Amino acid sequence: MKLSENWSEYETDEKNTNAFFDTTKGTGNLRITPMNYDMKNSTEYLNRMRTEKNAEKINWKNVEGIYYVENKNNEEINIGI
Numbered sequence: 001m002k003l004s005e006n007w008s009e010y011e012t013d014e015k016n017t018n019a020f021f022d023t024t025k026g027t028g029n030l031r032i033t034p035m036n037y038d039m040k041n042s043t044e045y046l047n048r049m050r051t052e053k054n055a056e057k058i059n060w061k062n063v064e065g066i067y068y069v070e071n072k073n074n075e076e077i078n079i080g081i
Contacts, residue, residue, distance in 0.1 A: 003020060004022075006022055006023050006024040006025075007020050007021065007022055007023065007030075008020065008021060008023050010029075012031070014031070014033065016033060016034055017031055017032065017033040018031070018032045018033075019031045019032075020032075035081075042064075043064070046064065046065065046066050046081065049066055049081060050066045050068075053066070053068040053070075053079075054068065055067060055068035056068065058080065065080055065081050066080070066081050067079065067080045067081075
């Protein structure tokens with residue numbers, strides 16, 4: 001992954017999570033946590049999650065996924081699967 005020069009990685013207590021922040025604006029952060037899902041049909045899973053979470057479908061080259069926003073503890077969390 002290639003980050004802009006003004007983004008830096010920082011340590012987090014979350015296992016297997018890579019965390020990054022904008023060093024010039026301080027407007028938020030990016031956290032990437034690989035997940036391991038045991039499923040037989042990924043398309044079926046994504047369609048079910050898209051319906052449950054009212055998510056947006058993502059099709060980017062050979063990557064298929066979903067995107068949605070959750071609010072927890074007065075924080076907006078953007079989620080991509």
